[in-house]
Amino acid sequence: MENNDLLEEAKKFGFVRDNQVWLKAFMDYPERQVGEVKEVEDESLQYFAHRFSQFREKVEGLISKINESENKGSFLMKVLHLKEQIGKYDALGDFEALHKNLTNAENEIKAAISRNRDKNLSTKIAMITEAEDLRESIDWKPTAERLKELRQNWIKTGPVEKALNDEIEERFRTAVEHFFNRKKEFFEDKHAMLNRTLDKYKALIEQSEALKNSEDFEGTTKKLKELQNQWKEVGGDLPRKMSNELWSKFRAAHNYFFERLKNRITETKVESKDKFMEENLNKKKQLVVEAEALLKLQNMQEATTKAKELQAAWKKVGPAKGAESDYVWERFMIACDKVFEMSSLEHYMRKKPLPAEKNTLADQTHARINALKDFIKYDKQEIEVLEGNLGKLSPIPNNETFRTMLQGKIRNFNRKITTKTELIDFLKQRLNHEAPPAKTEAPKTENASQNAASASE
Structure with missing residues (x-):
């Protein structure tokens, strides 16, 4: 913009009084001092008109970005910040037009945010429904993977209306935590059960090894058979390798005794x-x-x-x-x-x-x-x-x-x-x-x- 145009623009929206540069009142904003005359009044007016041109370019650049962006909500704070500056920025120009443009942009952003929040609410309700359907599942691994995936998708999904946010956050968190608490308790119980099972097997092995050299063949035979029955009743679900190792130790003690019994019977006289x-x-x-x-x-x-x-x-x-x-x-x-x-x-x-x-x-x-x-x-x-x-x-x-x-x-x-x-x-x-x-x-x-x-x- 030429200097003459800047001067006309400055005089349209400002004036000089007592060697000070003033912005005329507009909208609900009263007239206010924006600067002082340094040497020449017209040059000072042109300076503040130029400052307005720079501010206007900043506003227009922001609105252009908003129009090109799909995520308009991210620009709301910048728009509000520029609107706030309208009442403080030291310049001479059509602040009312800029205020109107920024207000329109603000309204458009808020409408987009509202639409996105409705969409986010629908998405999150669907995730809550799925999480609540899965909360009592005992198919631990795939359910855990799916709930973790839902939790990541929840984080990536944008916000909803503040009035609803706490309620849906609590519902989703409760459903997910309920499943993982059940899963934790299940595997803690399973681990404790495995330990109890392991202790029972080890106790039977110790008893068997303590009996394998016994000379009371008849009594020991009964005791070892009872230990064998107890072994079958222990059950449990130990890892295969561990189970095989325990069984080998248990069987070795029994085989040792019954081999001795076999030899003893062979040596026993027919009359006996x-x-x-x-x-x-x-x-x-x-x-x-x-x-x-x-x-x-x-x-x-x-x-x-x-x-x-x-x-x-x-x-x-x-x-x-x-x-x-x-x-x-x-x-x-x-x-x-x-x-x-x-x-x-x-x-x-x-x-x-x-x-x-x-x-x-x-x-x-x-x-x-x-x-x-x-x-x-x-x-x-x-x-x-x-x-x-x-x-x-x-x-x-x-x-x-x-x-x-x-x-x-x-x-x-x-x-x-x-x-x-x-x-x-x-x-x-x-x-x-x-x-x-x-x-x-x-x-x-x-x-x-x-x-x-x-x-x-």
Whole structure:
């Protein structure tokens, strides 16, 4: 702008008074002194008009950047700063026009910020919803990675309205922290569990190594077998390498002892062995007597408990040999089976109680006999199905495992049928023993005749 133009511009918006340069009042701004006349009034006016041109260029440059930028919100503070300078900047010019331009830019920026904040709110609500859906997940690794990704995206997403900011920040933080607290507690518990598991295995190894040189072969054998059972019950999820190392130490101690036991047995005379076997056989015979007596108990729950105790005692007796041993075992097994079958029968009868008018001891016994007959019928149907499947198997090696399994099931069902049949005989004998003598003095009513007919079925 030429000097004359600057002078005209300066006189339009300013004046000189008492050797001072003043800016005229505009908008809500009163007139104010912007400088002093150094030598010549016109030159001083031109100087302050030039200063205004520089300020205007700064404003126009900022507005141009705002128009070109996608992130307009970053310019808001600069616009506000320039608007604030309008009331302080020492220059002569159309500050009102600059104020209007800056106000328009401010409004445009605030509108863009509002739109972006609405968009940011929608984005953050979507992230909150996903985080809250994942907070109870137990798929730890992928969920943790996704929540970390959401947390980074949350940071990168711009702000929302201040009135909503604290609420949505708290919701997102709570959901994410809830998952990571659960994850932390889970792995702390898992680590503690692994340590407890490791301690249990080490204790079993120490006990095994302390027993491997024992001379009490019979007692130590039982103790080591118990330790083996305890080893199986420990469970846990140790790393494979650690688990293999612990098992190798445990097995080495047991192998060492049982190799010594093997050598000791080899050295033992046949007579001692026979005596040992005979004693075991006698013990098993006594267990058979006790098992066969259980069926006479009135409380079948008590009988079942004692049968299980006898089975546990049988396992501890030790081996016996000869055909008689097999016969004793067969008797013991059948006696226990009868107890368990009778217990199952009593459970079945409790679920199907007899009507009050048909609930005599004879009625109850007949009902149990009929139930056992029904059970036998079902067992025979199962056998027919199994035998049918067995007959369909082609004679190829791949079918041998399945063939053996079917044959075993058939044997088990046949044994069940034998047991139930013997129980029927047992109940019939008890019925005959408990039946009251016939009464002939009173004629039977119609209902009594029906009850007698039901009892005889």
